[in-house]
Amino acid sequence: MAEFDFSQAIGALRSKYDTIAGAVDLDALRTQIKELEQEASAPGLWDDPENAQKVTSRLSAAESQLKRIESAGSRIDDVETLVELGREEDDADTLAEAQDEVGNLDKDLSDIEIQTLLDGEYDERAAVITIRSGAGGVDAADWAQMLLRMYLRWAERHGYKHKVMDTSYAEEAGIKSATFQIDEPYAYGKLSVEGGTHRLVRISPFDNQGRRQTSFAAVEVVPLVEATDHIDIPDTDLRVDTYCSSGPGGQGVNTTYSAVRLTHLPTGIVVTMQDERSQIQNRAAAMQVLQSRLLVLKHEEEAKKKKELAGDIKASWGDQMRSYVLHPYQMVKDLRTGYETSQTQAVFDGEIDEFIDAGIRWRHQQRREAAKNAE
Incomplete structure (x- = not known):
């Protein structure tokens, strides 16, 4: 087996870190934290609990982001030192530890990178998701319920606060529609790339002849607009x-x-x-x-x-964004990003982060190209 190239790996980590630091603008982030700290310590802040909650939440999120990025930078320095130590002492265990840390750092930096791409107007909001069964009869209603379970399991895996707000059950099986909320910062930014038509191909459990059935469900994602109980009028x-x-x-x-x-x-x-x-x-x-x-x-x-943000989602042929195939082979494939996996059961159990991350990168690239074309 070829020897692990630490120089190339660490160089790639530094390049990714520099890209993130440049995109975030750490000096601006530190300035923002100072300003939020002043707001948070102002007398009478909690006279307006809603505003106070916003200030403290923004401060906590900004501090967490800065700490995470600075920590990643320090960890790159530490792993470089660890590699030097392992080579000097010809210690295989130390080098193996360093290689593991390189892998962990690469994953953490990728997660941070995704966070920097969530810069849309509503991306930091909580999300309200509605799933509707589409073409496919009872199979489509069952498919809509499978999708509901998938997203709720995803939220549970991350420890996100969530609640089902409304469910309309179908007569034979499954659901006609369901609406649920995920109350977590940046839930909308992450899940908005899940909006669209989801297509399932399988042997129908409702067909006594065991025929293959294609069914559709629509996923609509909108930001939770903050309620306002007072209007200031200049x-x-x-x-x-x-x-x-x-x-x-x-x-x-x-x-x-x-x-x-x-x-x-x-x-x-x-x-x-x-x-x-x-x-x-x-x-x-x-x-x-x-x-x-x-x-x-x-x-x-x-x-x-x-409604404009949610778009017009028809849940039928021709506009699907992701296919879930259980027969004649096992495959989940996003038709926009090209990302795919054969681990279908893991996906149905809520392991969809790779699809979400790929969708966020794809959307960012689409926005960049649109901005470039508009110049």
Whole structure:
């Protein structure tokens, strides 16, 4: 067996590390951590628990990323020293330990590299996944349930918090659809590459003649849009008109400028309020109603954007992104990236990280090419 080439392996590790460090910009990351530390230590931070949670979560994620990258750099130096020591003492055990560490480092750097590619607008969000059975009858419903189990097992393997939010069961077997949430940072960035049509080829367990059946299921992945229970409205976005109230209420109401009309200039929404005797009270009430209307509008816009992000997934021939073949051979193959494996049962048990990583790299390459073509 050929001797392991430590010089080439360590050189490759350093090259990968330098690429990651350049992509992340470690100085900018350290600056971000300092700024987040100042926010986290500010008096009254927890007066707004939702914002405080965001700040502390971002700080924790940034610190973890920096520590992981710096640790990898130190480990490369350490393994190089270990190789020198093993060669000086002609110690096979030390060199074997160094070779194992090179393998571990390469895997860890690949994981870090994948994280650096999750730079989309919504990539850091939690994910909501919906699986729908497509063409293929009862086999498709069973296939949709198999996919649900696969993704839930993947989440369990990583210790990700998850919950099934809705399930619609089919009449004979399987499910018509299911929606579940994975509440983990970057869950959307990782799982968004799983969106599309998944095709299964197998001997149908529901066919008494044992014929081969092809069935389809659609996987839709959208980011969990953060709920907002308050809308800040800058004064510059408002036109405030006051006028005399009309209707019953007595002389004071009808002769003073207590009624208020608020116009939200960006949207054109108009709210009037004249029930209260005081202009201040009417303005406060009108602001409350305006905020409620803007909140509804925001949610509608978010729902529209999530639909655009999810895309139009038909779950039929011609648009499948991955094939799972159990007969006449065993193979799972991603039709976009070309990644494949014959370990079908492992895939169904949630071992899909290689497919996800390949999908993330493929998507990044697609974005780079699109940006280049747009120049």
